[in-house]
Amino acid sequence: MSGEFFMDIFQDLQARGLIYQCTDTEALQKRLNQGPITLYCGFDPTADSLHIGHLVTALTLRRFQLAGHRPLALVGGATGMIGDPSGRTSERTLNSPEVVASWTEKLKKQLSRFIEFDGDNPARIVNNYDWIGSLDVITFLRDIGKNFSVNNMLAKESVSSRLEKGISFTEFSYMILQSYDFYKLYEMYQCELQVGGSDQWGNITAGTDLIRRLSQEKVNVYGLTLPLITKSDGTKFGKTASGAVWLDADKTSPYAFYQFLLNVDDQDVVNMLKVFTFLSLEEIEELAQEVATQPEKRVAQRTLAEEVTRLVHGPEALKRAVNITKAFFQGEIKQLSEQEIKEAFRDVPSATITEASLPLVDTLIQVGAAKSKREAREFIRNGAITVNDRKVTSVETKVSDLEQIAGAYLVIRRGKKKYYLCELSV
RNA sequence: GGGAGGAUACCAAAGUGGCCAACUGGGGCGGACUGUAAAUCCGCUGGCAUUGCCUUCGUAGGUUCGAAUCCUACUCCUCCCA
Numbered sequence: 001m002s003g004e005f006f007m008d009i010f011q012d013l014q015a016r017g018l019i020y021q022c023t024d025t026e027a028l029q030k031r032l033n034q035g036p037i038t039l040y041c042g043f044d045p046t047a048d049s050l051h052i053g054h055l056v057t058a059l060t061l062r063r064f065q066l067a068g069h070r071p072l073a074l075v076g077g078a079t080g081m082i083g084d085p086s087g088r089t090s091e092r093t094l095n096s097p098e099v100v101a102s103w104t105e106k107l108k109k110q111l112s113r114f115i116e117f118d119g120d121n122p123a124r125i126v127n128n129y130d131w132i133g134s135l136d137v138i139t140f141l142r143d144i145g146k147n148f149s150v151n152n153m154l155a156k157e158s159v160s161s162r163l164e165k166g167i168s169f170t171e172f173s174y175m176i177l178q179s180y181d182f183y184k185l186y187e188m189y190q191c192e193l194q195v196g197g198s199d200q201w202g203n204i205t206a207g208t209d210l211i212r213r214l215s216q217e218k219v220n221v222y223g224l225t226l227p228l229i230t231k232s233d234g235t236k237f238g239k240t241a242s243g244a245v246w247l248d249a250d251k252t253s254p255y256a257f258y259q260f261l262l263n264v265d266d267q268d269v270v271n272m273l274k275v276f277t278f279l280s281l282e283e284i285e286e287l288a289q290e291v292a293t294q295p296e297k298r299v300a301q302r303t304l305a306e307e308v309t310r311l312v313h314g315p316e317a318l319k320r321a322v323n324i325t326k327a328f329f330q331g332e333i334k335q336l337s338e339q340e341i342k343e344a345f346r347d348v349p350s351a352t353i354t355e356a357s358l359p360l361v362d363t364l365i366q367v368g369a370a371k372s373k374r375e376a377r378e379f380i381r382n383g384a385i386t387v388n389d390r391k392v393t394s395v396e397t398k399v400s401d402l403e404q405i406a407g408a409y410l411v412i413r414r415g416k417k418k419y420y421l422c423e424l425s426v
Numbered sequence: 427g428g429g430a431g432g433a434u435a436c437c438a439a440a441g442u443g444g445c446c447a448a449c450u451g452g453g454g455c456g457g458a459c460u461g462u463a464a465a466u467c468c469g470c471u472g473g474c475a476u477u478g479c480c481u482u483c484g485u486a487g488g489u490u491c492g493a494a495u496c497c498u499a500c501u502c503c504u505c506c507c508a
Contacts, residue, residue: 259462262462263462263463265463265464266461266463266464267464295461295463296460296461296463297461298461298462298463301463325462328462329462372472372473372474373473373474373475374472374473374474374475375455375470375471378455378456378469378470378471379455379456379470381470382455382456382457382469382470383456383457384455384456384457414455414456415455415456415457416456416462417462
């Protein structure tokens with residue numbers, strides 16, 4: 001199902017709702033039909049991991065590659081040191097060079113999962129530190145800066161929206177660097193297209209302008225932005241109460257990642273399938289029918305969760321996530337073997353206790369199920385605590401009162417979905 | 427540089443000497459219902475403790491039997507004038 005070859009990439013993107021703005025729709029469509037094109041998209045190291053929002057653009061690069069084009073994934077080792085004002089209401093705090101460098105490496109690794117480095121149209125990962133890092137001030141101001149008009153820069157949304165509150169020269173200059181990236185990639189790899197999120201429009205057009213100015217003959221380069229993915233209620237997709245949904249397995253476990261997608265609203269799931277999977281539009285249409293006729297089966301959600309988790313974390317992690325889900329929501333935890341418990345609870349908070357007489361109230365705190373004894377008691381009184389499939393009702397319960405799995409494990413459930421593992425070693 | 431106002435728990439916002447661990451709304455968390463849903467309803471939302479204690483209302487002091495509330499200094503924020 002994935003790995004399909006799209007004859008008309010532009011049409012496919014359009015049908016998936018992935019096109020927001022384009023510098024010249026007709027010309028770009030024509031160019032794409034003429035043959036392979038090199039395109040790029042940048043990712044700045046503003047955190048130690050990409051999140052699910054970045055997936056939209058990363059997967060778009062892959063869509064282009066599947067259609068026979070050559071994607072470049074740019075990691076902003078240099079621009080990450082400056083800070084993009086786009087879409088921000090206030091100045092960013094600068095990170096140290098060491099931090100930026102280590103984040104850059106992490107992003108590189110994550111991005112490489114989504115694109116193919118072999119074959120006829122191999123992708124490439126580039127780091128703009130390689131050409132910006134060595135740029136000297138005179139070159140920057142004289143050769144590059146001369147092509148920018150401050151009047152123009154002030155008009156860009158990313159800058160104008162900040163004029164009231166204030167913006168530093170550093171962030172103000174950001175668009176020049178990003179434009180220079182596009183220019184360098186055009187020069188080095190004949191990169192003709194830059195793709196980015198909708199907030200990148202200003203930076204992207206600045207880049208196409210720069211290339212035109214610096215080129216002797218008339219050239220055509222294109223910019224394309226993708227929409228911000230929102231839910232039906234208008235809020236941004238990918239935000240949870242506990243923060244962003246990360247692609248790094250250490251920050252958001254594969255199980256949590258899988259669950260996040262499994263719980264997508266009926267109203268949103270079809271859109272998400274279009275944006276986050278490589279399923280054909282026909283396959284997605286079939287799933288849309290399922291949502292309409294048998295929403296309670298949640299076939300679409302299941303498919304979405306499986307496809308994306310496999311894409312991001314691989315088949316093994318997906319299998320674990322599914323197994324954990326089965327044990328938690330369908331199976332009886334008591335039936336699990338010690339081996340299975342260890343496997344299933346790899347991604348779940350756990351603690352080891354050494355004292356059999358420990359009150360359950362304290363155990364809940366140790367595993368992280370409750371913040372204080374008061375809260376722990378409240379959970380028990382409300383009937384929110386289940387240990388090894390048995391509801392606990394007495395606040396006085398001690399660990400030794402409870403039946404253990406495989407003689408050593410307590411699987412604690414709080415509420416409907418939160419699980420904690422407690423290992424007893426006396 | 428001058429003037430006015432403000433800082434309360436996750437957020438918003440009451441309270442202006444004891445009845446304040448602090449109204450209310452949002453959020454969050456639990457329960458019922460359910461499709462691991464939406465909507466709805468109910469409960470909880472500083473800590474410890476078997477009705478008592480401890481720490482909280484920008485920071486540091488002071489007044490008082492007693493302060494989130496009054497006084498002093500400081501820090502930060504907003505607005506107005508220059």
